[in-house]
Amino acid sequence: MNFFITGYPKAGTTSLYGYLNSHPGVFLPALKEPHYFTEDYPGAREVTTEDDYLALYRDAEPGQLRGDASASVIHSEVALDRILSGYPDAKFIVLVREPVAAVRSFHGELLHNLNEDEEVFERAWRLQSDRAEGRRIPATCREPRFLQYEQIFRYRDQLPAFFDKVPADQRLVLVFEEFFADPRSGYRQVLGFLGLEDDGRAEFGATNSARRHRFRWLVETHRKLVDGNGPMYRGLKAVLSRLRIHPSDILTRFNRKPGGKPEISEIFEAELREHFRPDVETAERLLGRRIEHWRH
Numbered sequence: 001m002n003f004f005i006t007g008y009p010k011a012g013t014t015s016l017y018g019y020l021n022s023h024p025g026v027f028l029p030a031l032k033e034p035h036y037f038t039e040d041y042p043g044a045r046e047v048t049t050e051d052d053y054l055a056l057y058r059d060a061e062p063g064q065l066r067g068d069a070s071a072s073v074i075h076s077e078v079a080l081d082r083i084l085s086g087y088p089d090a091k092f093i094v095l096v097r098e099p100v101a102a103v104r105s106f107h108g109e110l111l112h113n114l115n116e117d118e119e120v121f122e123r124a125w126r127l128q129s130d131r132a133e134g135r136r137i138p139a140t141c142r143e144p145r146f147l148q149y150e151q152i153f154r155y156r157d158q159l160p161a162f163f164d165k166v167p168a169d170q171r172l173v174l175v176f177e178e179f180f181a182d183p184r185s186g187y188r189q190v191l192g193f194l195g196l197e198d199d200g201r202a203e204f205g206a207t208n209s210a211r212r213h214r215f216r217w218l219v220e221t222h223r224k225l226v227d228g229n230g231p232m233y234r235g236l237k238a239v240l241s242r243l244r245i246h247p248s249d250i251l252t253r254f255n256r257k258p259g260g261k262p263e264i265s266e267i268f269e270a271e272l273r274e275h276f277r278p279d280v281e282t283a284e285r286l287l288g289r290r291i292e293h294w295r296h
Contacts (some may be wrong), residue, residue, distance in 0.1 A: 004092050005070075007094055012179060016069070031046055043187035093174065096173060102153055103149050114142045127226075150275065156278045280294050
């Protein structure tokens with residue numbers, strides 16, 4: 001493996017994955033986030049064996065850089081060490097985002113993928129202690145550790161560890177707000193870091209933006225059918241696939257509506273900003289500059 005986009009969630013990793021995936025010198029698998037190395041988040045892992053992981057790259061052409069965009073690596077306690085032991089020369093790209101905006105967006109993502117069922121973020125935030133002890137976990141949640149919101153964006157611990165373990169010439173840290181203010185320049189910076197020629201890309205649309213379900217029960221029902229994978233489901237899926245009908249895609253389009261972040265109170269927002277103040281200060285110290293977009 002040549003490079004990893006290691007985090008953070010809701011900080012532009014999906015967009016960067018899409019940009020690089022169209023570059024002729026890069027191969028990224030269709031499965032954006034295998035989470036193979038993130039053994040401490042077992043519910044997130046899409047691939048669990050080395051053979052299956054390497055099989056994701058069997059179509060890579062000679063000379064193409066192979067990449068992995070699992071955004072869980074940065075907040076995992078084991079993934080970075082596992083990667084470095086197997087790929088000591090790999091390069092790492094980390095995108096960081098103002099943590100209050102990031103954690104609010106992450107809550108919306110967890111609602112969308114059914115890991116979360118508490119619609120009000122303030123209540124979800126206050127449930128962290130209970131959930132750390134195994135209480136109030138949604139039945140549809142595949143990885144309870146994702147519900148520990150403050151741990152996902154704990155820059156104060158994660159970024160120093162990242163800087164300590166990864167040599168300076170093998171790491172690139174991008175600030176989400178700066179990158180998307182001028183994505184062409186940010187993209188060229190990434191290409192230079194990876195040693196790739198500029199492919200002239202000029203379009204930089206956002207992907208994986210906030211979204212919500214119209215009917216949560218419809219998604220839960222669909223997941224039960226998929227997880228059950230019974231003979232009736234498999235047979236119907238095979239027939240429809242031959243007819244080029246894909247129910248999952250149809251359901252997604254029908255049941256999707258623009259998300260947007262629900263409003264939070266000024267008091268709670270101030271609480272969050274104070275909570276994440278050490279994380280902002282840590283990021284600024286390691287980058288050696290003030291991040292103006294994060295200052296309010």
